[in-house]
Amino acid sequence: MNRFLSNATNRIDSKGRVSVPAAFRSVLAERNIQELYCFQDFVFPAISVGGFDLLDRFERQIAADDPFSPAANQMSLLIHGGGVFMKLDAEGRLMVTDFIRDFTGIAGEVTFVGRADHFQLWRPEAFLALQAQAREERRLAGRRSE
Amino acid sequence: MNRFLSNATNRIDSKGRVSVPAAFRSVLAERNIQELYCFQDFVFPAISVGGFDLLDRFERQIAADDPFSPAANQMSLLIHGGGVFMKLDAEGRLMVTDFIRDFTGIAGEVTFVGRADHFQLWRPEAFLALQAQAREERRLAGRRSE
DNA sequence: CTTCATCCCATTGACGCCCATATGGTCCCA
């Protein structure tokens, strides 16, 4: 398995750390990702986490645009200004900083959500709610096309 | 036989495992499926289980869209965030995780339902109820067209 | 000196791997 898939919820300990699920860590290892690039997701109240390639892809997209366009400017503000590098500790845990807490509302537990080439950190309740909503919208859309 | 067909109900043991019906296992073997892709069904309170090709089909669907579109984002939330890879043990059983239980309401027994290119995990009562309903609707539809 | 992050080690509970047993069905032979 070479993509980030599935979701799991882990507890934040008294020091503010949380274990990244082993399945995700093995994908990171497979892809040789050591420094994690994290940024605030564009769509959801979640932190997206991936490797350099993720940042790379965004930068390419900016470059494809007119680099001085408002859209490119906004994008850069988000992915550069709103991005952080993080490292895991020896046990595969990461610090849940205020950068993460403030944007996601995460407090006691973190839900890790696979997104193929990256994964996300969610507040458990927010994930359940928005996933249910996505499912409902898809169900309605599917019915319409029958 | 190369499709998933019919249904069967098996018991969950004290460790939370359940045997996949032999008929389904032989289809899996025939199709050379070793890692099972499981996801929360879009329509029913059931887990759909299939091979890699299943995920592949979804991902192609996303790629056809603009990958940054809200629709693609939502779809990814469902098929990546709501999907898992699972493996059978040596005896052909799978773990009934909370991921499965919470979504389906499965507790003591699992009904396996063939769906041609994949199969589904249902709570027995839910399956019976929905199957009865489907039969009834078909009956009415048939009478109307006579 | 105090606070906070990092390194290291301990615990425990879950899961994977293995082998054992039961149950029901099929086939063969008397």
Add this chain to the structure above:
DNA sequence: TGGGACCATATGGGCGTCAATGGGATGAAG
């Protein structure tokens, strides 16, 4: 045709390993 051997499937459970978690100790920074 009935009985019994045989077999495959479903099920039960022991045990080792690893992941998730907790917490002490050390070091850096304000």
